[in-house]
Structures are given as structure tokens and as C-alpha cells.
Amino acid sequence: MKKILSFVADFGSYAINGGTKYKAWLIFLLFIIVTGFYTAYIQLSEGLIVVGASDQVPMELFFANFIFTAHVAAAAILVVAPGYFYHRKDMKELAVIGEIIAMVFVATGITFILFHMGRPDRLWHMVPFLGYLNFPNSMLVYDTIVLNVYLYLNLIGISYILYKKYVGEFDTKALARWFTPVIYLAIIWGPLIHICTAFVLSSNARMGAWSTAVMPFGFLAMAGASGPSLVILLFLLIRKYSKLHINDSVIDLMSTIIGWSLGIIMLVFAAEYFTALYSNTEHAAPLNYSMFGHNGLNMYVPWFWGTVVTIVVSFVAILNPKIRKSYDRWLPILCVVIFLAILMEKPMMLVFPAFSPSPLGEYTEYHPTFIELYNVVLTWAVGFLSLTLLVKGAVGILTGEVKYSKPVDAA
Amino acid sequence: MSDDRAETNNKKDDVTTSRRDFLKNIGIAGASTLMAGSASAGVPADSPDPDAESTAAEWLQGHFVLMSEEDKKEAINRLEKRYTAKYDKKTTVANTPPLEGVLFGYALNIGKCIGCRRCVHACVQENNQSRTNPVIHWIQVMKIPKGNFAFTADKLNDGYPKSSAFGDYGVQVGGNAYAPVGGLATEHAQSYYSADEMVPDKDYFYVPVQCQQCEKPPCVKACPVRATFRDPNGVVVIDYNWCIGCRMCQLACPYQARRFNWGEPNLPPEEMNPKTHYFGNRPRMRGVMEKCTFCVQRTREGRNPACLEACPVGARKFGNLLDPESDVRKILATKKVFRFKEEMSTYPKFFYYIG
Numbered sequence: 001m002k003k004i005l006s007f008v009a010d011f012g013s014y015a016i017n018g019g020t021k022y023k024a025w026l027i028f029l030l031f032i033i034v035t036g037f038y039t040a041y042i043q044l045s046e047g048l049i050v051v052g053a054s055d056q057v058p059m060e061l062f063f064a065n066f067i068f069t070a071h072v073a074a075a076a077i078l079v080v081a082p083g084y085f086y087h088r089k090d091m092k093e094l095a096v097i098g099e100i101i102a103m104v105f106v107a108t109g110i111t112f113i114l115f116h117m118g119r120p121d122r123l124w125h126m127v128p129f130l131g132y133l134n135f136p137n138s139m140l141v142y143d144t145i146v147l148n149v150y151l152y153l154n155l156i157g158i159s160y161i162l163y164k165k166y167v168g169e170f171d172t173k174a175l176a177r178w179f180t181p182v183i184y185l186a187i188i189w190g191p192l193i194h195i196c197t198a199f200v201l202s203s204n205a206r207m208g209a210w211s212t213a214v215m216p217f218g219f220l221a222m223a224g225a226s227g228p229s230l231v232i233l234l235f236l237l238i239r240k241y242s243k244l245h246i247n248d249s250v251i252d253l254m255s256t257i258i259g260w261s262l263g264i265i266m267l268v269f270a271a272e273y274f275t276a277l278y279s280n281t282e283h284a285a286p287l288n289y290s291m292f293g294h295n296g297l298n299m300y301v302p303w304f305w306g307t308v309v310t311i312v313v314s315f316v317a318i319l320n321p322k323i324r325k326s327y328d329r330w331l332p333i334l335c336v337v338i339f340l341a342i343l344m345e346k347p348m349m350l351v352f353p354a355f356s357p358s359p360l361g362e363y364t365e366y367h368p369t370f371i372e373l374y375n376v377v378l379t380w381a382v383g384f385l386s387l388t389l390l391v392k393g394a395v396g397i398l399t400g401e402v403k404y405s406k407p408v409d410a411a
Numbered sequence: 412m413s414d415d416r417a418e419t420n421n422k423k424d425d426v427t428t429s430r431r432d433f434l435k436n437i438g439i440a441g442a443s444t445l446m447a448g449s450a451s452a453g454v455p456a457d458s459p460d461p462d463a464e465s466t467a468a469e470w471l472q473g474h475f476v477l478m479s480e481e482d483k484k485e486a487i488n489r490l491e492k493r494y495t496a497k498y499d500k501k502t503t504v505a506n507t508p509p510l511e512g513v514l515f516g517y518a519l520n521i522g523k524c525i526g527c528r529r530c531v532h533a534c535v536q537e538n539n540q541s542r543t544n545p546v547i548h549w550i551q552v553m554k555i556p557k558g559n560f561a562f563t564a565d566k567l568n569d570g571y572p573k574s575s576a577f578g579d580y581g582v583q584v585g586g587n588a589y590a591p592v593g594g595l596a597t598e599h600a601q602s603y604y605s606a607d608e609m610v611p612d613k614d615y616f617y618v619p620v621q622c623q624q625c626e627k628p629p630c631v632k633a634c635p636v637r638a639t640f641r642d643p644n645g646v647v648v649i650d651y652n653w654c655i656g657c658r659m660c661q662l663a664c665p666y667q668a669r670r671f672n673w674g675e676p677n678l679p680p681e682e683m684n685p686k687t688h689y690f691g692n693r694p695r696m697r698g699v700m701e702k703c704t705f706c707v708q709r710t711r712e713g714r715n716p717a718c719l720e721a722c723p724v725g726a727r728k729f730g731n732l733l734d735p736e737s738d739v740r741k742i743l744a745t746k747k748v749f750r751f752k753e754e755m756s757t758y759p760k761f762f763y764y765i766g
Contacts, residue, residue, distance in 0.1 A: 047697040048656075049545060049674030058658045058671060118656015118671065118698030121470065125636045125655050132474050132637050132653075140635040140659050205629065205755060206665035282598070359667040359752070360553055360620060361597035 003404060007166050014402045015393035019241075022392075029385040036378025039371045040115075048118055051372035056364040057355040061376050062116040064347035068226070069109035069383075070197045071219065071342065073150065075227020076102035077190035078257055084183055090247040093398060094235075095183070096161045100390045101230065102190065103154035106147055108383035115375055139203045143196045150193050153186040158390075165397050167404045194219050201350075209286035209354035212275075218268040224261030226342035228254040229335035234391060236332055243399045248327070255324045255331065258338060262315040269308070289363065290353040297356075299365045303348035310341040465489045474637065475650045475689060486652075487689060494687070494694060498680040505688045507711040509643040515705050516645075516732035516739040516760040517716075518748070519619060523726035526610040526617030528552055533721030534621075537706060538692040539684055541676030549670060549703040550621040550718060553600040557614055561590035595751060595763075621718070622647065622668040622703035623751065623759030630660035630669065639700070645732075645760055646705050648690035656698040665755040669702045705729070732760065 016026070043050050053060040079098025083091040114120045125131035126144060133141050160179060164170040198216040205211050232254045239246045276284040288294070290304040314334060317323050323330040352366040396402035472478065472486050487504045494502035531550045534540070540547040570581015570588070591599045595618065611617065628647050631640055638654040641647055661669045675697040687693035688708035695701050706716035710729070719727040730737030739762070742748065746764040 047672070047674040053673070055661070055667070055670055058661045116657070118658070118700075119654065122653075122655045125474075125638075125653060132477070134632075134635050134637045137632045138635040138659065139633070140657060144635070200659075203633070204662050207662065285598075357597065359597065359665050360551060360602055361600035362602060 003167055004163070006404060007163055010166070010402050010404075011162070011393040011397070014396040015389040018392065022241075026385065026388065029381045029388070032377055032381035033385065036374055036381065039374040040378060042371055043115065043375055044120070050369060051375075052366055052368045054364065056358050056362055057352060057366045059351050059355070060116065060366075061347055061368050061372055062112045062379075064351040065343075065376055065379070066109045066112040066116065067197060067201075067219075067350070068343050068346045069105045069112060070147075070194055071223040072227045072230055073102045073105035073109065074190045074194040074220070075223040076105070076231070077187045078224065078228055078254070079231055080183065081187050082253065084180070084187065090250050091253075094246065094250065096158060096394055096398070097234070097238075097391060098231070099154045099157050099161075099186065100394060101227070101234070101387065102186070103151060103158060104383055104387045104390065106151045106154070106193070107386070108379060110147060110151070111379045111382065112376075115379065139196070139200045143193075143200050146189065146193045146196045150186070150189050153182060153189060157182055157186060158394075162394055162397050166402065191220060194223055206359055207354055208283040212272055214268050214272055218265065218272070221261045221264035221268055222342050222345070225258050225265060226339055228258045228261075229339040229342075232258075232335045233332055233339075236327060238391070238395055242395045243401070244395050248325075251327060251331070252324070255318055258335075259315065259318040259324075262311055262318065262338070265311055266315060269311075285357050286354050289356050290349060294356070294363045297363050297365050300348055300353045303344065304353075307341055307345045307349055310337060314338050314341070465493065469493075469652065472652060474653045476640070490689075490693060494685075498678075498683045498685070498694070500680065500683065500685050502683075502685040502687060504693050505686075505708060505711075507688060507708070510711060510713075512733060514645045514732040514760070515624065515710060516730060516737075516743075516762065517624070517705065518728045518739045518742045518746075518762045518764055520726040520728075520746075520765070521616060521618050521763050522765040523724045524552075524617045524619060525724055526552055526554060526604075526612070526615070527723060528604070529721045529723060530619060530718035530727065533717045534703070536682065537684055537709075537717035538704075539678055539687070539694050540670075540701075541672060541674075541678060541695075542682070543677045545671075545673045545676070547670045547672070547676070547701070549668070549701075550619050551602050551667065552604075553597065553602055553618040553620060554604070554612070554615045555593065555595070555597075555600045555618060556591050557616055558590070558592035558594075561592070562587050595749075618751075618763070619718075620666055620668065620751065621761070622705075623666050623757065623761040624703075624705060625757035625759050627756065627758050629663040629665065629755075629757060633659040633663040635659060642690070642707075644711075646707060646710075647702075648704050648707060649700055649702070650690065651693070651695050651699045651701065654699040656700070658700065660700055665752050665757060666759075669700050671700055672697050 018026075048060070051060045051062075076098040079091065079101070080095040082088045083093075083095045114123075117123070126133060126141075135141050157179075161170070164175075195216045198219045201207070201210045202212060202215040232251055235246050235251060235254070238244050273287065276287050280288075289297075290300045292298070293301050314337060317330075317334055323334060325331070347366075347368075355366075356363040358364065393402070469486070469489055472482070475483065475486065478486065483506060487506055490504045491502055494504070528550075531548050531552065534549050535542070535547075538549065540549065566586035568580055569586030571584040572582065573579065575582050593616070600618075624646055626641075626645065628641065631637075631647060634640075635657060636653060636655055639647060639649045639660055656671070658671060661671060672695050676695055678694055683694065684692060686708065688711070691704050691707035706714075706718075709716060715729050716727075719729050728738040728742055730739040732739060732743075734740060742764055743762065746766055748762045748764040750759050751761070751763060
């Protein structure tokens with residue numbers, strides 16, 4: 001018990017201490033969180049009427065961002081898998097950071113869903129045995145289950161590895177017995193959360209733009225592009241500001257994954273657009289709306305073409321070794337661009353235009369409100385704050401700066 | 412799952428009881444704090460609060476169908492007390508059971524409909540929808556151009572390709588493509604109108620759309636908590652107290668029939684209809700879904716839905732699909748009947764016909 005308490009205390013104090021820039025970053029996030037409590041309070045007390053959604057476009061930014069967090073959470077296994085499946089020594093150490101990303105992003109996604117729900121106070125209706133789950137029919141039930149299991153699998157993995165390393169009892173042989181299966185399960189579970197999320201969308205026959213079989217493939221490819229972008233950024237920062245050694249080979253593997261994920265995204269888009277546009281039936285109406293607008297409603301048009309061009313340009317750019325190997329300049333910039341492009345693709349290409357025309361032929365543009373935007377920023381701030389603190393503490397343990405010292409000095 | 416039986420059998424359910432007890436043990440006090448901002452927000456500050464304890468009890472109640480008879484009575488008393496205080500008029504919340512051996516069906520004559528929207532407003536009055544912010548209408552009347560007149564000789568040579576070895580007239584696509592010819596295509600439908608619009612407009616026909624009461628409703632399949640389900644008469648209803656507001660049903664519905672209470676509903680007390688049913692027109696709360704129930708509060712008592720009574724041209728017919736003598740069955744047997752969006756395979760029990 002004493003060991004656990006000292007683990008928590010040492011981990012925490014290492015995580016919140018750092019240079020001026022680090023502290024400024026934490027304070028910036030805290031500022032958003034504290035001010036965000038106000039907008040969150042407004043939404044919780046007034047209801048979803050304060051966001052931009054309507055009966056025509058019932059899914060808001062929270063839902064779109066939730067899909068994106070599932071991308072990144074699923075992609076985190078790409079950091080874990082090489083170490084365990086291919087026994088890459090340079091990556092086995094880093095697996096725990098992948099798991100932290102997975103856990104934080106699943107938790108962020110669940111927070112987005114809480115903002116999305118009309119009655120978050122009735123969440124207990126979804127607790128097994130307490131409420132009533134419409135199993136095995138409702139896709140949302142599957143998604144809830146897989147997301148929660150993924151959250152706890154990663155929570156177990158992270159706390160176990162970090163604690164054992166902290167007390168210096170990290171023994172790979174003893175580990176293999178029960179811990180490796182847990183990690184393997186988590187690796188398999190990663191794509192699962194994503195496939196389920198894709199099915200929540202594609203199971204709606206009336207959503208012409210969504211009821212496509214390539215949805216899970218497209219999602220996995222986008223996960224492969226957005227997740228490793230964040231991982232590269234994080235690894236480059238860790239490498240620069242801590243003693244933890246991360247090989248170039250790790251970064252290169254991640255940028256290779258990003259490149260070919262972008263390639264698959266292009267293929268998926270092409271397949272989807274060709275299938276819709278060749279026959280150009282009413283199923284292509286939402287796509288036509290995204291591409292060319294409808295009777296002067298053309299809010300999504302620049303987003304559509306902007307995203308498509310960004311994806312193609314990023315693909316070409318990351319194939320170029322000069323950019324891919326420019327660890328301190330072009331690569332991080334490209335990673336930020338890809339991360340943001342996939343993030344913006346969610347509401348502006350995938351979610352909002354899909355609702356026009358509505359089943360009764362209405363075309364709608366979605367305009368997010370300030371409160372909605374701020375609540376999204378708030379949720380991201382909570383996510384990034386947890387990510388920063390957990391990664392910082394984990395790096396301390398991995399480098400050996402944070403470790404259990406027997407209370408000799410006290411005795 | 413054995414839920415089908417559970418829904419129809421309303422027997423006392425041990426599991427549900429123990430759930431309730433468990434929740435009670437969590438502590439009413441904690442629950443009422445949680446609820447302070449939500450369910451009780453409907454209670455005006457100046458009226459005597461029908462006590463926080465009843466609000467908490469409402470929050471703790473299970474799915475209505477799975478409750479014991481005793482708990483149902485209690486729940487209904489609680490609601491009646493709350494509504495009576497809030498709207499300052501004696502309100503009843505019925506729990507009239509479904510009728511025996513009845514499958515409700517509806518038929519609408521689009522040849523007769525003149526687009527007056529009286530059904531829409533009768534529905535709003537009967538079913539206590541929110542009047543402003545959000546405005547909720549369960550019936551949406553599509554106005555669809557009759558077409559035909561769109562064909563012109565001017566476009567004879569406008570096709571694609573403009574010229575080819577086969578001639579200069581659009582071998583592949585004719586110049587008169589892309590023009591509506593009526594039918595139930597929603598592509599050129601308009602649903603919004605000004606209050607002083609004269610109806611019927613001779614260039615249009617009108618198609619009122621409300622919940623189609625599908626035999627295979629995608630909304631029921633999508634609901635994660637079974638808050639919405641088919642009742643034994645084939646009507647899809649919602650337990651407003653069980654709905655979690657995730658809007659998966661709205662996403663699944665191909666008829667845009669479901670309406671969400673985006674904010675606290677605004678129902679002026681003087682316009683409130685105090686004769687309500689638990690699954691029907693009782694006042695809703697913020698953050699839950701609602702939709703047409705074929706006026707469950709009326710039809711379970713053998714009356715017609717309010718929209719039918721309001722229709723000035725007799726375009727609407729309602730009845731028991733199992734009774735060969737009912738209006739709907741006679742229409743099915745003798746008229747040209749079709750279902751809206753048949754390709755969705757939802758098997759609506761709302762039929763459209765002509766003539």
C-alpha cells in the first residue's frame with residue numbers, strides 16, 4: 001500500500017513539474033478547462049438547444065469529434081503491436097505510451113458522447129443489470145461495450161507496466177503469463193472499437209452517404225493516418241525534451257504507416273465516389289451536395305475540396321524522403337496538417353453533409369454555436385491535459401528518473 | 412431475448428424490483444442533487460415544488476413496461492401531481508392497456524388532401540407539443556410539384572453528348588432529363604409555407620408525413636435501451652422517462668418522423684390538454700424523443716386520432732387492419748394503395764392511396 005501511495009505521489013509530482021514552456025502549456029489547458037465549465041454548465045442546464053443541431057441534422061460536433069477520437073484511440077495499437085508481434089526492441093519500451101494515447105482518447109470520446117446525449121443524467125439506463133440494454137440489436141450498445149472494455153484493458157496495462165517498472169520488479173518472464181495476453185487482447189480490440197463505430201453509422205439504411213461497406217476500411221485508414229501523426233509529434237517532443245531515447249527507426253515506421261494509410265484513404269474515397277457518381281442516383285445526392293453545393297447552399301464545398309487536396313498533397317509529401325526525414329521541421333508540420341485534416345473531415349465531410357437531403361428532401365447547412373465549439377475545445381483540453389500528464393509521468397518512469405526508493409532516509 | 416414477452420405480460424418482475432431497491436439504496440439525496448438541474452427544471456420556481464423526493468423517485472424509476480403494477484400506479488400518481496401543479500389544471504395520465512386483437516392502420520388519400528395543415532395543428536393541440544423554441548410538429552406536409560409541364564421542345568437538343576456520330580441530339584442523355592414529373596420523389600418537395608398561403612395550389616399536390624408505424628421499425632432496433640418499442644397494437648411508442656436522448660432512432664428513421672426536445676418544451680398552461688396517456692401526449696421533458704403515436708390516448712379508448720377528426724376533406728381513414736369491415740381494410744381492398752419509401756423494407760402500417 002505504501003508503495004502504491006508513493007507511486008502516485010512520485011508520478012504526480014514528476015508529471016506536473018517541468019520547464020517554463022511545459023508549465024505554460026499546462027496553465028493554458030487549465031484556463032480552457034476552467035472557463036469551459038461555464039459553457040458546459042449552460043449546455044447541461046439549457047439542453048442541446050444551445051448547440052447547432054436540429055431535427056434535420058441531429059448529430060453535432062460532439063458526435064463528429066467522437067468518431068475522430070475513436071480513430072486515434074484505435075491507431076495507438078500501431079505503437080504497441082510492432083513491439084509485441086514483430087519483437088522490435090526499439091518499440092517494446094514505447095508500447096506503454098501507445099496505450100496511454102489509446103486510453104486518453106477513448107476517455108475523451110466518451111466525454112464527447114456525454115455532451116452528445118440529451119439526458120446524460122439517465123446514463124444508468126445503459127448500465128448492464130441496472131438498466132436495460134437492447135442487446136443484440138442496437139449498434140450503440142456494441143459500441144459502448146467495446147469502448148469501455150478497451151478503456152479498462154488499457155488502464156490495466158498502463159498501471160501494471162508503470163507500477164512494476166517504478167518498484168523495479170518488471171520481470172519479462174513473469175509478465176508473459178498473464179500480461180502479454182492482456183496486451184494482445186488490447187491490440188485486437190483496437191480495430192474492433194473502430195469497426196463498431198463505423199457500424200453505428202453505416203447501419204442506418206436511410207443515410208445514403210453512410211450505408212456503404214467501405215466505411216470500416218475508410219475509418220481504419222484514417223486511424224492509420226491521424227493516430228501516428230499524433231504519435232510522431234509526441235515522440236519528437238519526448239526525444240527533444242527528455243532523456244528517453246527514441247530511435248529514428250520508430251519515427252520512420254510511423255511515417256511509413258501514415259503514408260500508406262493516406263494511400264488507402266485515397267482508394268477508399270475513389271471507390272466510394274465512383275460507385276456513387278457513375279450511376280448518380282439519389283444515393284449520390286449528399287455527395288453532390290458536398291462537392292458542388294445545392295441551390296446556393298455551398299458551405300461544405302471548400303471543406304470537401306480542401307480536405308481531398310490536403311490528403312493527396314500529404315501523401316505525395318510524406319513519400320518524399322527529404323520531408324519524411326526532416327524530423328525537426330517538415331515532418332512535424334506535415335503531421336499537424338494531417339491530424340487537422342482528418343479532424344476536420346469528420347464534421348465537414350462525413351457527418352454534416354450526409355444529412356442533406358433529409359428523408360423529406362430538405363437541404364440544411366450546419367452552423368455550430370459558440371457554446372458548442374467551446375465545449376468541444378473544453379473536451380479536447382481535458383484530453384490533452386490528461387495525455388500530457390500521463391505521458392510525462394510515464395517518461396519519468398521509463399527513463400528511471402522516477403523510481404521507488406526504499407524509505408532508508410526515513411529510517 | 413425474452414423481452415417481447417416481458418413487454419406484453421406486465422407481470423411483476425423480480426429483477427426490476429431488485430434493481431429499484433438497489434437504486435434506492437444508492438440514496439435518494441444524492442439522486443435529487445443530480446436531478447436538480449434537469450427534470451425538476453420544468454417546475455416553475457414560484458409554484459410549490461411537488462417535492463424533490465418525487466423528482467428523485469421519477470429519476471430512479473425503471474422502464475415503465477417492466478415495472479410492477481404497484482410501481483406503475485405510483486409513477487402515474489407522481490406525474491399527475493407534477494403536471495397538475497405545473498399547468499394549474501387537473502391532469503390525468505392514463506395507462507389504458509392496448510386493445511385485444513387489434514392492429515392499427517392508417518390510410519391517407521393524397522388525391523383529396525388540400526394541404527391545409529389542419530391535421531398538423533390539431534395534432535399539436537391534442538398532443539401537447541412544444542409551441543416555441545423548439546417548435547415541434549409531428550406531421551410534416553410535403554408540397555410536391557405536379558411536374559409534366561417541365562418538358563419543353565426547347566430542350567430537345569440540350570442533351571449529352573452535344574454532338575456525336577449518331578446525331579446532334581443527346582444520344583446518351585436527353586435534354587429533358589433532370590426535370591421532376593411528380594410522383595413521391597422528395598427531391599423537389601417543400602415543407603415550409605407562410606401562414607397566408609392559399610391552398611390548394613393547382614401546380615402541386617400534398618403529402619402529409621407522420622410516423623408510419625412500421626411493422627419492422629428501424630428506430631426500435633437502433634434504440635440502445637428499448638425506450639421505444641412496438642406496442643401490441645403495432646404502434647411504436649416511447650417511454651419518455653426512459654429515453655436517454657442519444658437520437659440513434661432519429662438517425663435510423665427513413666421518414667423523418669421523430670422529433671427531439673432540444674430544449675425545455677414550451678407548452679402554455681392554457682393550451683395544455685389535460686387528458687393524457689403515459690405513452691402518448693403527456694407533457695415531455697427536455698432531451699427526449701417524441702413522435703406520432705396514432706393518438707394512443709384516444710385510439711386505445713376506441714376513438715379516432717385527432718388529425719383524422721380535423722381533416723376537412725375526409726382524406727384520412729383509421730382502423731383495425733384485422734377487421735375486414737374497417738375503413739382501412741376496405742381501402743386496402745378497393746383502392747390503389749402504396750407505402751412511402753417501400754424500398755426501405757420497414758413495412759409501414761400507414762398507407763397512401765389515390766382516388
